[in-house]
Amino acid sequence: MLGLTGLELEALQVSLKVSLWSLIWTLPLALGSAWLLARTEFRGKAVFNALIHVPLVVPPVVIGYLLLVLLGRQGLIGIWLNDWFGIGLVFTWQGAAIAASVVAFPLFVRPIRQALEAVDPRLDEAALTLGANKRQAFFAVTLPIVMPGVLTGALLFFSRALGEFGATITFAANIPGETQTLPLALYTATQSPGSDPIAMRLVMMSLVLALGALILSEWLTRRTYTQRRG
Amino acid sequence: MLDVKAGHRFVDRPDDFRLDVTLKTPDTGVTAVFGRSGSGKTTLLKVVAGLLRPDYVRIQVGSAVLCDTRHGAWIPPEQRRIGYVFQDTRLFPHLNVQGNLMFGRRFNPPPVSKALAFDSIVTMLDLASLLDRSVHGLSGGESQRVAIGRALLANPRLLLLDEPLAALDADRKSEILPYLEGLRHNLDLPILYVSHSLGEIRRLATWMAVLEKGEIKAFGSVEDITGQMDLSPLAEGGDTGxxxxxxxxxxxxxxxxxxxxxxxxxxxxxxxxxxxxxxxxxxxxxxxxxxxxxxxxxxxxxxxxxxxxxxxxxxxxxxxxxxxxxxxxxxxxxxxxxxxxxxxxxxxxxxxxxxxxxxxxxxxxxxxxxxxx
Structure with a gap:
């Protein structure tokens, strides 16, 4: 397809699978975290906030190593997952998705949190008096209003997950067809002599993918605004 | 009939403010709640709507007991069917006028009363030309009319109006007053109208309660109360009489x-x-x-x-x-x-x-x- 080799196609598939699944299972977590940070007060909020933002400020390799310590076969949580459920995350695409999710998570939470902080919480009271319960008020009022923020966060998250390298290679390794995403394939190509044309094609694929995500997100954001202006 | 008994001590207010209210209003018509800023008018409305849960409260509208904390009864605000028109309108910015008006219909059964049907509310409040508009471009008076329509279309058994005119200039006030008078004449719905303007109360209300420092000081017909009490210390802007x-x-x-x-x-x-x-x-x-x-x-x-x-x-x-x-x-x-x-x-x-x-x-x-x- 499009003159792509099997290896390149595989890398593309792995990249999309890892990034999209990360996006899907991280969305509720990001919404929940942003909600906690924007709308609630609780003990340890500062610590919680710092924890979420750690991946922004430490090298991804550190995150990968910490994941290995926690979720590896002999890791603190990993050993338990393995014994009870037979789940092993190391060297799997799910492991790669977890690595990408953790690293990109703060980029997802921040725009949603800012959007939530800009919403007047008294609109919820109005929704209550009109017969919506708290859950309905969230889905009918708050969520649609913060949708542009959610889309921005989703784009930042997706792009960052797509480009994830350090944490992924440390935690999930570089296995073609399983955990070898585009950046990892590109890295491999740059390490083998005479692979420059392959590397260039991988670069082009990465660019197209990132630009595609950007354009899609812009279009969705504009569509929400147009609907709103009615 | 609205029957409210409520008591609450606000621990977070420095002035030792207490709400201690007993109020019983007639079946229909407008009852004004009059008092200066900080007398507890909005607090009272929030208690009635269920947005605030005081230490003690019992509220009855008609034959329905909405809450009685002494007997552990509490109907949450979304099930009370009490319309609330906020001073700052609180229209939903992501919906146009029609979307705002229809919001309550998503969650409430359609009204039994014909007077509250969509078309009649739209006609009564003159909203037909606004339906497709975004709420961002509305004037203060238009926003307030949409907010009133939105509350009415949620099929309320009681309507609360929290100083709907306070944020408007004199011209906008006289633009919206006729609509409020229309509500009183056309709807068989008890209305609680909070205001610190005797002028508005005189035009709209039949009954009035005077609220001072969280307590009802007097209740009666507007004529009786204004005749018996010197309200000038309570009124703002010299609007007494x-x-x-x-x-x-x-x-x-x-x-x-x-x-x-x-x-x-x-x-x-x-x-x-x-x-x-x-x-x-x-x-x-x-x-x-x-x-x-x-x-x-x-x-x-x-x-x-x-x-x-x-x-x-x-x-x-x-x-x-x-x-x-x-x-x-x-x-x-x-x-x-x-x-x-x-x-x-x-x-x-x-x-x-x-x-x-x-x-x-x-x-x-x-x-x-x-x-x-």
Missing amino acids: SVLAATVAGHEKAHGLTRLSLSGQTMMVPKLDLVEGTHVRIQVRPQDVALALERPDNLSVLNIISGNITSILEPPRRPVVDVQVNIASTKKPVHLWAQVTRLAAERLALQTNMPVYALIKAVSLDQNRVGLS
Whole structure:
């Protein structure tokens, strides 16, 4: 397809699978975290906030190593997952998705949190008096209003997950067809002599993918605004 | 009927504010809650709507008990069907006017009453031309009309209005007042109307409760309360006065005046477009009333009303006294307040039970001071 080799196609598939699944299972977590940070007060909020933002400020390799310590076969949580459920995350695409999710998570939470902080919480009271319960008020009022923020966060998250390298290679390794995403394939190509044309094609694929995500997100954001202006 | 009993101590307020309210209002019609800022008006509305849960509360609307904390009963706000029009409208920014109006329909059953059908609400509030508009471009008055429509379309059994005019300038106020009067006439729905403007209350309300420091100080018909109490310390912006019930007795077409009959006496006001026999209410500001001991002649003032002084109040630190005059010819008193300087009161040696003449310039009783009852 499009003159792509099997290896390149595989890398593309792995990249999309890892990034999209990360996006899907991280969305509720990001919404929940942003909600906690924007709308609630609780003990340890500062610590919680710092924890979420750690991946922004430490090298991804550190995150990968910490994941290995926690979720590896002999890791603190990993050993338990393995014994009870037979789940092993190391060297799997799910492991790669977890690595990408953790690293990109703060980029997802921040725009949603800012959007939530800009919403007047008294609109919820109005929704209550009109017969919506708290859950309905969230889905009918708050969520649609913060949708542009959610889309921005989703784009930042997706792009960052797509480009994830350090944490992924440390935690999930570089296995073609399983955990070898585009950046990892590109890295491999740059390490083998005479692979420059392959590397260039991988670069082009990465660019197209990132630009595609950007354009899609812009279009969705504009569509929400147009609907709103009615 | 709305029956509210509520008590709450606010631990987070420094002034030791307590809400301690007992209020029972009639089945239909507008009941005004009057009081100055910080007297607990909005708090009371929030308690009724269920947005605030006080230490103790029991609320009954008609035969339905919405909450009674002593018996562990609590219907959450979304199930109370109490319409709430907020001072700041709180329209949903992501929906257009139609979306805002229909919001309550997503969660509530359609109304039983035909008066609350979509089309009739849209007609009553003149919203047809706004339906497709975004809420961002609406004027203050338009926003407030949409907010009222939105509350009504959620099929409420009681409507709460929290100073819907307070954020509007004078022009917008007079634009929206007729719609509020329309609500009162067209809907069979009890309305609780919070305001610190006696002018609005006079035009809209039949009953009024006076709220001061979280307590109901008085409850009764607007005429009785404004006649019995000196509300000037509670009113803001000098907008005080007695409200008197009167009937249109005839018109002086040549002079552009209307004759009102009031407790057997006649009062002239600038021409009103109302037929003979219409019942009206007029607000007379105390500072527009002068007093005389004898019926004066050769005077430009058209309205000379006889009565007896029933009480004299001396507000502290002010050079004036508030004089309450009973102008009724029958047993049931009708009170008018006059505000005169302390010097004048001393010169005339005003005392209670003294017969006096109240002088009111007709030009002070313009249309803004007359409302339908």
